[in-house]
Amino acid sequence: MAVNTYLPALAVLIPLAGALLILVLPEDKYRERAVAALLTVSLNLIVVLSLLPPVMQGQLPQSPPLRLLPNLELTLRADPLSMAFALVAGSLWIFAIIYSLGYMKGEGGQGRYFFYYILSMSATMGVAFSGNLFSLYVFFEYLTLCTYPLVIHSGSTEAFKSGTRYIIYCLSGGGLILAAFFALQSLVPGAAFEPGGSLAPFLEGNRTMLAGAFLLLVAGFAVKAAVIPLHAWLPGAMVAPAPVSALLHAVAVVKSGAFGVIRVLYFIYNPAVIESLGLQDILAVLVSLSILLGSILALRQSVLKLRLAYSTIGQLGYIILGALLLTPAGLTGGILHLINHAFLKITLFFCAGQILKETGKSRLEELYGVGRRLPLTMACFSLAGLGLIGILPLNAFISKYYLIQGSLGGGKTVFAFVILASALLNAAYYLPVMVNAYFRQGTFTRPGGWETSPAMLIPTIILTACCFALGLFAHELSIPLAEKVIAHVF
């Protein structure tokens, strides 16, 4: 039931306004900028939260569309899937801002940094609340553009090189989406997101076209989701400051790709159509390869952030695989993993950032014994790493559980094995990091006082606690939302 409200639009506009406010603040107004940034993201989270009750009651709050052309309108609308993504992004942004305040202390270009940081929140909210393919595309490109300055923030040659690669990949991905959008325009003008899509009646006679558009769309979003072989931009983008890597490249950007895939699969197409096109299995196999390859490549990295980046590739594969299973359990697993992985991976990136900030070291073999220098940081890192492996009672366990259920339910036991093999690989690349950090002799000494800035440490600890909470209290937190999405879609 559509309800008119300005809240979805506000979710996009508040960060935009906040970003502009930060832009006009003089560079040396650190305190004011911090207050402004925090206020913006908090306000935004309140807006998102206020959307939650109506959505959970089955309403679909919608802002008045902005009509550009006939059949071409920007629509912002909240449905359960939007809420899942928006809530994750909205809450993580607060932590990321606090963390950034600690991390960026003393660094130059803070005004620019926070401007784009908040701006990309607006884009992410736009992605989350997009009501049709066109809006999604627009916010998608918007996200690419406003994260680009963050990637090249350090201004080094390497950063520019990576930034160029990033923007080429993502814009090409966007191009694919746009092409598909045009192709579909003739059948479903506007391509609004409806549960089950609206393509079913046009299936006969348009199979090739539908299949082509489908592949284009999935490929386009898969670029952002860094599915191998479309992943090359992601490791390079790790030159960005840690909070950027954490939020954008582990959470917002890549997740918006995965989110887009889910939108395509369930809101433009639907399981029946896809099955009749017969594309889901081949894609699932490709994603499985991406999962395994990502994990194997992660194993071979000797730089901590790169290892985390490749791990992201593997984990993003889970979400897309879950969606591609086309079963309720699979999709539940995908959505839950979208939430859970966000919390875990941001924790890991935050920890990596703290390590880099405090020790200046990023190569794994330089990090032997770092647990002595950063005990709490490494504790959080270890817990989050264990969580990604799938250890109870951390949250990723639950999403993996649903993913395996989904693959068993579809009679596709092989994907269960993919997930398990990847879990083993996760163990193989996370455990040595932790073990070496704690138990190998290094040159590190114990810290006096705080091991790192509280502005970084405290968000990390709270996020770790959130990972536990999302595991232990999943019934209250993540699962109802996922179930709502399932109810909405199936």
Add this chain to the structure above:
Amino acid sequence: MHPTLTTILISFIVLTPLLGGGALYLLRKSSIGLKERLITVSTLIPLIITAFLYGPLRRGEELQKTFDLLPPLGLSYRVDILGFYMLLLFVFFGFVVSIYAQQYMKGDKKADRFFACMLLALGGCYGVALAGDFFTFYLFFEFMSLMFFVLVIHHQTEASLKAGLKFLFMTITAGVALFLSAVIILRETGSLALGQGGLVTEASPLALLAFCGFMVAFGTKAALVPLHFWMPDAYARAPLPAAVISSAIMLKTGAYGMLRVFGDVYGFSFLAGAGWAQPLIYLASLSILLGSAIALVQDDLIRRLAYSGIAQVGYIILGISLLQEAAVAGAVYHIMAHAFMKGTLFLCAGAVIRGMGTRKISEMKGAGHQMPGVMLCFSAAALTAVGMPPFNVFISKWYLSLGALEEGMPVLVGVLLVSSFLNAAYYLPIAIQAFFGVPAGHGDGQEEEEAFRQTAAARGEGQGDFKAGSWKTALPILILTIGCGAFGLLAVNWPLEIVKAGVKAFF
């Protein structure tokens, strides 16, 4: 008892060691006396609570509850006779070993970490015994393994790290296999609860897959050949109390899990029909023979004990996989028998290694002259391992044999006897050369002993025989030694009664 009170009490069986471990970490700056008391209390409270559970259990009170935590199933506990038996065993050994460890780890720089992780691992073990479904089981199972990892690499040498990582990867693999199986079972049957009898009713390929997963998981933990690789290294590298905990408690969680899988997930009659357990019989036999044979050629005492453990757990798995009431009873009884026997051997080995300053068996000649009490206990435990009546292992061997005969496999009796003989061949020489063949005061370890005594005297402590050592060494050894044989001599073999009652529920 009021149900809520019971729930709180039962939760504290697991929570006490967990909180104790945490408190130990926080109190690491405080005095040794306080920390030791904390360790003792944290392991004693679970023992006391468990003892009090016996009454309600006998009265048939429902001791189970599901907490609405950790979906999809929720955490749950459930105490039935078998679970109570395992729990009692675990809390008892946890208590005894923690007493011993206090003395053993004295002077170790990282003792605080050791004890904190030991308490956490113990909490995990207790949780496994209390688990009411397989997800809860999995939770504590993994937790326990992770904590044990820290114990393995305690010394932080390259070799111990290697051993530890080997253990860690194998245990994670085990966890993943367990997870897969649990998901399959939940999907196929809609339940993972223990104590419901056979959940699986149809021999589908998925059920078989789950079965294999369970076996990989618990086989790894129980060091069933060919999944035993982690164990000898881990034992040899870990501080001795950790090896005792693993041997007496953690290996048993594997066996216990297997028992639950057989009894509660599939049901013994179902498995008998499906014939899936058949390969396990062969693997267990292989474990028994191979473990014993390899133990024979080890000169490192700890490694010998470790390989012997592989053989002994083979007994347990053999008994379970025979799918026959007497054999299963024998296996379950052997869980206790082996814990007492191997516990004694390990504790004595620790005392001897400290006393003689060597781990090589060939250098332990004449140990009995220096540490008569310890070596007497060792000898008694060695005879237990051989299966002499009236010690416990005799009883387990009896039931295992009876079960094998019921199943029409008398050759397995031969396997058990060959293994017993090998046990004799690798344990008795240790006992013999400790006392005989070397005149008193002329042992090979004499110099080391002297050197040790001097350093020990310099440190103001003794670690020789009971006289020289503290009661914290002597008492655990004595208690466990008595446990090796006492039940056989009592008018009523009380553990055996519990075992029989527990096993009966499956058939």
Add this chain to the structure above:
Amino acid sequence: MVALADAPVIILAFVFLASIAAFFLVRRNRRWGEGFALVSSILVFLTILSLYPALREGGPVVSAYTFFSFPLAIHFRVDHLGYSMALLISFLWVLAVIYSRAYMAHNHALDRYYGFLLAALGASLGIVMAGDMLGLLLFFELMAVTSYVLVIHEEDPPAMFAGGKYIYMAMAAGFAVFFSTILLYFEAGDLAFGSSGLLTDATPFTLAIFLGFLTGFGIKAGAFPLHVWLPDAHPAAPAPVSALLSGVMVKIGVFGLIRVFYEVFSIGLIQQAGWHRITLALAVITILLGSALALRQDDLKRRLAYSTIAQVGYIYLGLSLLTEVALTGALFHIFAHAMMKGCLFLCAGAIILQTGKRRISHLGGIGLKMPLTMACFTLAALSMVGIPPFNGFLSKLLLSLGALDAGAPAYVFLLIISSLLNAAYYLPIVVAAFFAPPGETGGNSLEAPPVMLAPIIVLAAGTFVFALAPANWPLEMARLIAGTMINHF
């Protein structure tokens, strides 16, 4: 008065407690400890003796007390067979303890020695008084461990080597008995003695039971081909222990076999299945091999040890002929051989202790220096050869009669050949001892101290007194037992 039924338990409890007490007493004060051990063993002997009236009046004494309660509790039961074994055992033990006082005077680790001596007594008594196979197994294993410590008492390399062989064979024996016991329990559901055969069918399964028992008890008895430990272990042990090993402990193996033949199986079953032929064949080989090898030994104690092997063959023979007379002969020979061989080993001990010589070729003229000892040795040796009026003659006579009863006169020849061999290896020692010129100068007497001589003389007397006395009490007992066992069927 103590309830008779509980006597076995009380005796055993007493012995085991006494063994612990002896250990500590000897450690504290040797003389007191030795005295305590002696008094304890005498007390045990007397207590067992005092059971006789009750046994004669009321038949087997079955103890109400049970222990080791797992599927079946172990209970005690003293029947005539067990009783006479117990009496024999405790009697020989008294002598061994007396003898040890002098023999072990300068030895080391006496606390351990006396402690384990008494513990081994307890284990042996436990075996013969056990009321079921499980109890028998329990004490059987216990005896293996306790006697091991006695065997290696000297702790020199030969003793350790012998001990190693012994303990592993004894363990194997225990496992074999365990194997058969569990099979028996599975098949029959009961392990208690006193019935006329727990098993009723001759199947491959029961044959396995039979063979298991035969292996287990055969090892202990030292019968071919499981005798390999015996020639090492018996000589390596201190003389009193050798006497006990040869005199009593090997008999316990035979005792077990008797239980197996007549109470686990039944002679009918054995006969029908023809399994007694296995033991007969073994008996023949054991007798010939033991005697032939004894002939080749120059070490006195080794020669005695091989002789023991041959003599156990006799008992095997009598046992497997399955006639009443032959069984009587076998049972009587248990007694007779205990006396003779006990005496011989104690004499050998005295010689070794006094002269330091172990080799027979060095013993020329020893009779002149140790006249009493060698006189006793002569008596026992003659009994071994089987000359009337010694016990040895009596048992051989009975065995021969039994062989004829069984329609197998060939065994009579076997006995005769063996007797000749016995003569061939015993008499030269005697002849050389008395008639060869002394190898060394010095006419001073090397006679053993009275404490050692007394047991030797008692045993030497035992080799013929009963044969001459009007009431041959051991023979009566053997008859009674054999009669009960054969006619039970």
